[in-house]
Amino acid sequence: xxxxxxxxxxxxxxxxxxxxxxxxxxxxxxxxxxxxxxxxxxxxxxxxxxxxxxxxxxxxxxxxxxxxxxxxxxxxxxxxxxxxxxxxxxxxxxxxxxxxxxxxxxxxxxxxxxxxxxxxxxxxxxxxxxxxxxxxxxxxxxxxxxxxxxxxxxxxxxxxxxxxxxxxxxxxxxxxxxxxxxxxxxxxxxxxxxxxxxxxxxxxxxxxxxxxxxxxxxxxxxxxxxxxxxxxxxxxxxxxxxxxxxxxxxxxxxxxxxxxxxxxxxxxxxxxxxxxxxxxxxxxxxxxxxxxxxxxxxxxxxxxxxxxxxxxxxxxxxxxxxxxxxxxxxxxxxxxxxxxxxxxxxxxxxxxxxxxxxxxxxxxxxxxxxxxxxxxxxxxxxxxxxxxxxxxxxxxxxxxxxxxxxxxxxxxxxxxxxxxxxxxxxxxxxxxxxxxxxxxxxxxxxxxxxxxxxxxxxxxxxxxxxxxxxxxxxxxxxxxxxxxxxxxxxxxxxxxxxxxxxxxxxxxxxxxxxxxxxxxxxxxxxxxxxxxxxxxxxxxxxxxxxxxxxxxxxxxxxxxx
Amino acid sequence: xxxxxxxxxxxxxxxxxxxxxxxxxxxxxxxxxxxxxxxxxxxxxxxxxxxxxxxxxxxxxxxxxxxxxxxxxxxxxxxxxxxxxxxxxxxxxxxxxxxxxxxxxxxxxxxxxxxxxxxxxxxxxxxxxxxxxxxxxxxxxxxxxxxxxxxxxxxxxxxxxxxxxxxxxxxxxxxxxxxxxxxxxxxxxxxxxxxxxxxxxxxxxxxxxxxxxxxxxxxxxxxxxxxxxxxxxxxxxxxxxxxxxxxxxxxxxxxxxxxxxxxxxxxxxxxxxxxxxxxxxxxxxxxxxxxxxxxxxxxxxxxxxxxxxxxxxxxxxxxxxxxxxxxxxxxxxxxxxxxxxxxxxxxxxxxxxxxxxxxxxxxxxxxxxxxxxxxxxxxxxxxxxxxxxxxxxxxxxxxx
Numbered sequence: 001x002x003x004x005x006x007x008x009x010x011x012x013x014x015x016x017x018x019x020x021x022x023x024x025x026x027x028x029x030x031x032x033x034x035x036x037x038x039x040x041x042x043x044x045x046x047x048x049x050x051x052x053x054x055x056x057x058x059x060x061x062x063x064x065x066x067x068x069x070x071x072x073x074x075x076x077x078x079x080x081x082x083x084x085x086x087x088x089x090x091x092x093x094x095x096x097x098x099x100x101x102x103x104x105x106x107x108x109x110x111x112x113x114x115x116x117x118x119x120x121x122x123x124x125x126x127x128x129x130x131x132x133x134x135x136x137x138x139x140x141x142x143x144x145x146x147x148x149x150x151x152x153x154x155x156x157x158x159x160x161x162x163x164x165x166x167x168x169x170x171x172x173x174x175x176x177x178x179x180x181x182x183x184x185x186x187x188x189x190x191x192x193x194x195x196x197x198x199x200x201x202x203x204x205x206x207x208x209x210x211x212x213x214x215x216x217x218x219x220x221x222x223x224x225x226x227x228x229x230x231x232x233x234x235x236x237x238x239x240x241x242x243x244x245x246x247x248x249x250x251x252x253x254x255x256x257x258x259x260x261x262x263x264x265x266x267x268x269x270x271x272x273x274x275x276x277x278x279x280x281x282x283x284x285x286x287x288x289x290x291x292x293x294x295x296x297x298x299x300x301x302x303x304x305x306x307x308x309x310x311x312x313x314x315x316x317x318x319x320x321x322x323x324x325x326x327x328x329x330x331x332x333x334x335x336x337x338x339x340x341x342x343x344x345x346x347x348x349x350x351x352x353x354x355x356x357x358x359x360x361x362x363x364x365x366x367x368x369x370x371x372x373x374x375x376x377x378x379x380x381x382x383x384x385x386x387x388x389x390x391x392x393x394x395x396x397x398x399x400x401x402x403x404x405x406x407x408x409x410x411x412x413x414x415x416x417x418x419x420x421x422x423x424x425x426x427x428x429x430x431x432x433x434x435x436x437x438x439x440x441x442x443x444x445x446x447x448x449x450x451x452x453x454x455x456x457x458x459x460x461x462x463x464x465x466x467x468x469x470x471x472x473x474x475x476x477x478x479x480x481x482x483x484x485x486x487x488x489x490x491x492x493x494x495x496x497x498x499x500x501x502x503x504x505x506x507x508x509x510x511x512x513x514x515x516x517x518x519x520x521x522x523x524x525x526x527x528x529x530x531x532x533x534x535x536x537x538x539x540x541x542x543x544x545x546x547x548x549x550x551x552x553x554x555x556x557x558x559x560x561x
Numbered sequence: 562x563x564x565x566x567x568x569x570x571x572x573x574x575x576x577x578x579x580x581x582x583x584x585x586x587x588x589x590x591x592x593x594x595x596x597x598x599x600x601x602x603x604x605x606x607x608x609x610x611x612x613x614x615x616x617x618x619x620x621x622x623x624x625x626x627x628x629x630x631x632x633x634x635x636x637x638x639x640x641x642x643x644x645x646x647x648x649x650x651x652x653x654x655x656x657x658x659x660x661x662x663x664x665x666x667x668x669x670x671x672x673x674x675x676x677x678x679x680x681x682x683x684x685x686x687x688x689x690x691x692x693x694x695x696x697x698x699x700x701x702x703x704x705x706x707x708x709x710x711x712x713x714x715x716x717x718x719x720x721x722x723x724x725x726x727x728x729x730x731x732x733x734x735x736x737x738x739x740x741x742x743x744x745x746x747x748x749x750x751x752x753x754x755x756x757x758x759x760x761x762x763x764x765x766x767x768x769x770x771x772x773x774x775x776x777x778x779x780x781x782x783x784x785x786x787x788x789x790x791x792x793x794x795x796x797x798x799x800x801x802x803x804x805x806x807x808x809x810x811x812x813x814x815x816x817x818x819x820x821x822x823x824x825x826x827x828x829x830x831x832x833x834x835x836x837x838x839x840x841x842x843x844x845x846x847x848x849x850x851x852x853x854x855x856x857x858x859x860x861x862x863x864x865x866x867x868x869x870x871x872x873x874x875x876x877x878x879x880x881x882x883x884x885x886x887x888x889x890x891x892x893x894x895x896x897x898x899x900x901x902x903x904x905x906x907x908x909x910x911x912x913x914x915x916x917x918x919x920x921x922x923x924x925x926x927x928x929x930x931x932x933x934x935x936x937x938x939x940x941x942x943x944x945x946x947x948x949x950x951x952x953x954x955x956x957x958x959x960x961x
Contacts, residue, residue, distance in 0.1 A: 335797060338797055339794075339797055342790065342793045342794045342797065343794070345790045345793065346787070346790040346791060346793070346794050348790075349783070349786045349787040349789075349790040350787060350790075352783045352786060352787065353780075353783045353784060353786075353787045355783070356776070356779045356780040356782075356783035356784070357780065357783075359776050359779065359780075360773070360776040360777065360779075360780050363769060363772045363773050363776045364773065364776075366769050366772070367766070367769035367770060367772075367773055370762070370765045370766040370768075370769045371766060373762055373765070374762040374763070374765075374766055377758060377759070377762055378759075381751075381755050381758075383752075383920075384916075384917060384920045384921075386920040386921045386923075386924040387920055387924070389924050389928075390920075390923065390924040390927055390928070393924075393927060393928055393931050394927070394931070396931070397931045397934065397935065400935065404938070521798070521802055524794075524798070524802065524806075525802055525805075525956070525959070525960065528791075528805060528806070528809060528952075528956060529953075529956045532809075532949045532950075532952050532953060532956065533949075533953070535945065535946075535949045536946050536949045536950050536953075539942045539943070539945040539946035539949065540942070540946045542938070542942040543939050543942035543943045543946060546935045546936075546938040546939035546942060547935075547939040549931070549932075549935035549939075550932060550935040550936045550939055553928055553931050553932035553935060554932065555928070556925065556928035556929045556931070556932045557929075557932055558929070
């Protein structure tokens, strides 16, 4: 391809492609501008941007981006030849807004939900920092006791529930929490928000205290906690939860979850259950409580009954009185199952792609290094001019290779952020399973109560039939019948409650799935767009670097010999 | 092909059969697998076009195999000491790859380059062995080949000796060992060190070039896999977003092909020339061995001649009747010594000329290689940019 000698920006073949999308990219930058207000830790983002603009970013002078006037505000326009330094800030400036993930290390690096939908420019920022080792105040017999790590959780928000400390209407406050508190929070949320897609919490690790000391692990966990809390705070419903507020705002140690002593729990369960299911001293338990999911220990007998019910359902012995009739729901479930599979595959391949990009960048760098050494050697040992010429040519290639290597790796860093969306949504599938399970459990409770009612009623019938044969009735039998009728009444109440709960959860499911669809479309769209723009930008940079070398070595082109 | 690598100032214009200028043009084509099983080998067609009187006829086609080329190289090495003999591609180490299409094409290319370099070298082109190689029928060739049995092969021990000389110079001086049969030429010493170090640098560059080929292939594969997964994801989206995903998948697939193609180009036109460069340096090392041997011979014969002279003088004084005999011996030894000195000086002279030519030729060769490399990479990057850019309007259009 001839014509390399004049490869300045004015060259038609290149520019026809470059300008329209560049303008497009400029516009996109401008459009996204105001929205950066709602970015989490946008102040960090801003400061990074301005520091990039101030930094000296030399690059060879014929970089086509340099001639575009609208980019000047972001760029320092002095360049030097053959420098090995940073590529222009343009890349960072143009490409990172589309990641919706600010560059700063402190802010969260990814989340599936957009902040752009806040109608009242409400915000909440959560930062997790300053891990510290603390000692368990021991009742234990072991001297020295357990150490654990606490994290400083700093929240800034203007949400009404949190009160405000200054005239801007926003408050800032910090608390110290340990991981166990986070687990408790997650469990409480799971109870209170059945049917919702609750962001999955970071994994527990069965860790030795030695591993816990390891800085890397602590840093990983810190980051994971920050991401998790931020996700909670961006869920439209959960962000308003009291459980979250208490976690974020209330000073001092949080109460531990109720006793973990298995034996006493079982006893508790055994005692409470008859009340739960047979209605004695009804005031002790409300129907509301009764329809909460059966938990271990306390609700032993109930669990047993529900298990029996689900087995009956499975074997189809007796058709359950209420079935999952919602066809739409079943289809949705199928679709989500497919989605999960596809996400899993895509997530895996994304990792493969990231690795391949990393590798090619590295090898290109090493190639460059090899040629630099060769060039240096030839120059030092040169006896003939042909050697000096060759060394100069080698150096050109080497310089370009090192630059290209840097571009590959920078591009990849951005790619990682974009494709993280896939990993995030894959993680969210877990929440979907939980939400569906909430629904199934609620349905099971309803079915169990209906079966219970049915058997209670038939017992009453039998008693009535028996006692009608005796004139005047049987005192004990009558008493029994009264008791049974009372039980039936309570159970009816419980059943009504259970059905309401089930419907409520169904509604939650529906809304959340809709929200998931909407947000997923949005996020996937942004992911693709971000990925593509990033690739275009860096491919252009790399092309320029090599085009320059081809130009400089054009005397060797076959046509000219 | 030759236009890239022609030697400046050679007497022949290799590919201009239409002019009345003397020309000699050779091409190695048409690899064909012959024989069975372990004995299978590749044969090539070697087509010679020439108007030189020493050649019988204007055009000749013969069938040659790799070991014929080796024969030619060995004979040239024997008869043209001091000249850097153009390098041959390696014998294949691994059985599995001996018949892969890639390997065959690389080898064919390298053999073609080799023959043409010989044919355009001002001294080598005069070789009778070259004429035999280009013209003799297959049976004659086979006889010649089996006769030789590799007696002209350079012994590895010789190469090691030079290497040791370079490496151990310092330690010998320190240990007080004398190496009487070594040239004391400091410039030549420098040149020897240069050659050895050059080989190391080139080998490293070639290694990285090979890795780069692999990386391109891997990236192509990863991109293809990713594109397919994204396409599947899009299938369940439906609507415009799904279409965007689908297009994404298509572009990924297309780019994957381009990456594989670039990998192939890099193998042929970037890594292979670097390998060729390394081989050329190894050929120089072989010449260095010849020079060292010639130097030793010269020294030894000079020493022997001197001793005999001294002996003669003694005998003359003693009026021995052996004098005439020894006189003749002295004459003969003197002649041999002068011959050895001459041979050595020829090698020195030739080496100096060859070195200049080598450096110039390599600058051209590498220049071409670098240029093609840069062009290929620029083209690939542009293709990538264009492919992804084409998705942008669609992505814009389907903003949810």
